[in-house]
Amino acid sequence: MALRFDESDVKKLEEIRAKYPNNQACTLPFLHYAQDKFGYVSMDVIKLVAQTLNLPVAHVLSVATFYTMYNKKPVGKYHLQVCTNISCSLLGARKLVDKLEELLGIKPGETTEDGMFTLTEVECLGSCGTAPVIQVNETYFENLDEKKVEDLIESLRKGELDV
Amino acid sequence: MISIKINDREYQVEEGKTILEAAKEIGIEIPHYCYHPALSIAGNCRMCLVEVKGMPKPMTACSTRVSDGMEIYTDSELVKEARKGVLEFILLDHPVDCPICDKSGECKLQDYYFEHSAQKSRYEFPKERHKVEKISKKIYLNPNRCVLCTRCVRFLREITKTNELTTVERGSHSHIVCVDPEGLDNNPFASNISDICPVGALGLNEFRFKKRVWFTKKVKAICQGCAAGCNIYVDVSNRKQLLDGDDDEIVRIHTAENGKLGQYFICDEGRYSYKLYNDKENRVKAPVLDGEEVDFEKAVEVLKEKANVRKGVVILSPLHSIEENYAAYLFARERGFDVFRPSSFRKDLPEPALFIEEKKSPNDRMLKLMKLPKVSEIEEIDYDFALFLHNVGKVHSKSEVRILSVLKRATFSVVFEPMLTDFGKNANMVLPAPIFVEENGCYINGKNFVQHSNKALDYMYGAKPIWEFLGMDFKSEEEVFIQFAKEQLDKDLNYQKLGTEGFEL
Numbered sequence: 001m002a003l004r005f006d007e008s009d010v011k012k013l014e015e016i017r018a019k020y021p022n023n024q025a026c027t028l029p030f031l032h033y034a035q036d037k038f039g040y041v042s043m044d045v046i047k048l049v050a051q052t053l054n055l056p057v058a059h060v061l062s063v064a065t066f067y068t069m070y071n072k073k074p075v076g077k078y079h080l081q082v083c084t085n086i087s088c089s090l091l092g093a094r095k096l097v098d099k100l101e102e103l104l105g106i107k108p109g110e111t112t113e114d115g116m117f118t119l120t121e122v123e124c125l126g127s128c129g130t131a132p133v134i135q136v137n138e139t140y141f142e143n144l145d146e147k148k149v150e151d152l153i154e155s156l157r158k159g160e161l162d163v
Numbered sequence: 164m165i166s167i168k169i170n171d172r173e174y175q176v177e178e179g180k181t182i183l184e185a186a187k188e189i190g191i192e193i194p195h196y197c198y199h200p201a202l203s204i205a206g207n208c209r210m211c212l213v214e215v216k217g218m219p220k221p222m223t224a225c226s227t228r229v230s231d232g233m234e235i236y237t238d239s240e241l242v243k244e245a246r247k248g249v250l251e252f253i254l255l256d257h258p259v260d261c262p263i264c265d266k267s268g269e270c271k272l273q274d275y276y277f278e279h280s281a282q283k284s285r286y287e288f289p290k291e292r293h294k295v296e297k298i299s300k301k302i303y304l305n306p307n308r309c310v311l312c313t314r315c316v317r318f319l320r321e322i323t324k325t326n327e328l329t330t331v332e333r334g335s336h337s338h339i340v341c342v343d344p345e346g347l348d349n350n351p352f353a354s355n356i357s358d359i360c361p362v363g364a365l366g367l368n369e370f371r372f373k374k375r376v377w378f379t380k381k382v383k384a385i386c387q388g389c390a391a392g393c394n395i396y397v398d399v400s401n402r403k404q405l406l407d408g409d410d411d412e413i414v415r416i417h418t419a420e421n422g423k424l425g426q427y428f429i430c431d432e433g434r435y436s437y438k439l440y441n442d443k444e445n446r447v448k449a450p451v452l453d454g455e456e457v458d459f460e461k462a463v464e465v466l467k468e469k470a471n472v473r474k475g476v477v478i479l480s481p482l483h484s485i486e487e488n489y490a491a492y493l494f495a496r497e498r499g500f501d502v503f504r505p506s507s508f509r510k511d512l513p514e515p516a517l518f519i520e521e522k523k524s525p526n527d528r529m530l531k532l533m534k535l536p537k538v539s540e541i542e543e544i545d546y547d548f549a550l551f552l553h554n555v556g557k558v559h560s561k562s563e564v565r566i567l568s569v570l571k572r573a574t575f576s577v578v579f580e581p582m583l584t585d586f587g588k589n590a591n592m593v594l595p596a597p598i599f600v601e602e603n604g605c606y607i608n609g610k611n612f613v614q615h616s617n618k619a620l621d622y623m624y625g626a627k628p629i630w631e632f633l634g635m636d637f638k639s640e641e642e643v644f645i646q647f648a649k650e651q652l653d654k655d656l657n658y659q660k661l662g663t664e665g666f667e668l
Contacts, residue, residue, distance in 0.1 A: 056320075056326035056329075057326070057342050057343070058316075058320075058326040058327070058328065058329035058342045058343075059326070059329065061329055061331060061340075061342055062329040062330055062331055065331040065332045065333075066331075066332065066333045
């Protein structure tokens with residue numbers, strides 16, 4: 001089934017469009033909107049955004065692949081983004097990644113078989129004061145250590161946390 | 164005009180030019196990959212770094228405009244160091260597979276490496292690898308060899324506006340992908356990306372593994388495809404140069420730039436037209452008289468006798484050079500024969516058309532300038548002698564019918580053509596004409612540019628210029644041209660004066 005934006009989407013997209021000087025400038029917010037709606041930025045999503053903005057597919061593809069925060073592959077229900085930039089690394093981010101690998105049985109860039117978790121290493125999340133940090137979907141979990149990570153995964157599995 | 168200093172010498176240059184363009188005009192070559200005169204400035208290859216006095220860092224010559232009193236150094240220690248560094252980075256992921264690369268021998272990366280770097284790689288990690296594939300029927304892409312100059316991307320974005328290629332990902336993962344293979348198949352200019360690629364990343368499927376470029380002779384000629392008169396390089400494999408026993412033939416046609424004409428690209432139809440000229444089976448291999456091959460002397464003798472009549476006609480060709488046409492014209496004038504011109508074959512323009520012209524003949528304008536009547540104006544068609552010049556290509560279908568009837572009704576008809584066509588089949592005599600690369604020739608394009616096309620191959624299969632068959636006393640092609648320029652254009656022109664960029668009338 002071909003992807004499409006429904007009426008309410010079109011209305012919201014028009015509101016976004018109104019804030020920018022031209023279609024090209026809307027590429028990023030439109031891609032974000034599409035990612036929120038469809039879960040990830042597939043080639044079909046790129047084509048849809050290009051068509052909506054009346055831009056070449058080449059342009060949207062180039063932009064979407066340039067930025068790492070657009071997920072080109074489907075992600076699990078919880079997208080665990082571990083900051084491994086300098087501050088977090090100094091305070092043990094590496095250990096957190098190892099712990100997560102052990103707990104979930106996946107490597108960074110992979111998704112668990114049940115589709116619950118995706119593990120990714122990311123660059124600085126801008127929260128060095130509370131390092132090390134993991135971003136789960138849109139929520140930050142700060143000042144972590146291995147024990148806290150274990151608890152975090154357990155709570156997420158139980159569905160106790162709203163992220 | 165402003166004055167700048169390059170390498171401590173003072174020059175007067177035009178304001179608003181970039182350092183690279185100004186230096187190029189003066190004759191100083193600044194190495195570059197991403198700069199192309201017909202495309203927007205990207206400044207991403209960093210190869211053109213030069214030192215500008217007063218600037219804290221080396222500047223990109225392609226994007227820095229000259230200003231009054233600017234002092235530029237193009238070969239200082241800093242610049243040499245910068246170039247070496249840039250090349251080291253470009254070569255980090257490069258496979259260095261020159262022995263199997265078709266660009267080898269005309270590759271900018273090869274040239275610049277030997278000139279500016281010549282050092283061993285210090286990189287010890289696995290190289291980034293991408294799939295090598297045919298991205299369209301015409302073109303293959305090897306992203307591993309790519310230097311990411313984005314000339315191809317900009318060409319398809321800015322010139323053809325079709326956006327088939329783009330760069331994806333970033334940093335060391337950055338590479339070119341094709342998002343629209345079908346678009347490339349249908350793009351009438353797509354193959355230009357192989358020419359503008361400074362390295363071996365984009366190439367023609369047809370030329371792949373076909374010939375090492377140093378075994379070809381590169382000759383500048385004029386495309387015969389339409390009235391645009393695009394400058395082309397004809398690469399011929401020349402039996403005499405070679406050890407591998409190849410026949411004399413055209414290996415490929417590629418773009419030769421002509422800044423004066425504003426032409427930096429050619430169309431695919433012109434590029435692949437070389438196959439028409441390599442057609443050896445249909446080539447007229449000797450003069451043919453009433454179905455039988457005769458030798459050159461016999462042909463000249465017969466022609467002299469048969470042309471000794473009162474009522475004759477010569478029909479020139481927009482497909483032939485000025486030289487061939489004008490020699491035939493002089494022959495007619497001497498004898499008081501009628502002279503006519505056929506209309507050019509026309510073809511609908513593709514989308515986008517850019518510079519392609521509707522008229523599918525290179526020299527239509529010459530016959531028009533001479534104000535010759537069209538063949539449709541021939542009233543009395545029973546001639547005693549008829550001569551028609553024809554070449555690879557077509558004339559307008561109405562003209563074709565008219566000419567055929569003239570040839571059939573004439574007491575003695577002669578057709579001068581390189582490939583046997585219906586015209587030759589309906590004539591008493593067929594003379595083997597040379598194809599355009601076998602002789603020097605000039606053409607006047609649709610924009611009134613007289614341009615010179617060079618000889619690349621010797622006359623083959625007994626082909627000779629028309630004046631030799633007609634027993635006229637011309638020593639060279641140039642002699643005919645000089646006479647044409649004097650009598651018809653009222654200009655004192657020769658090949659040297661035409662130069663490489665042509666002469667605008």
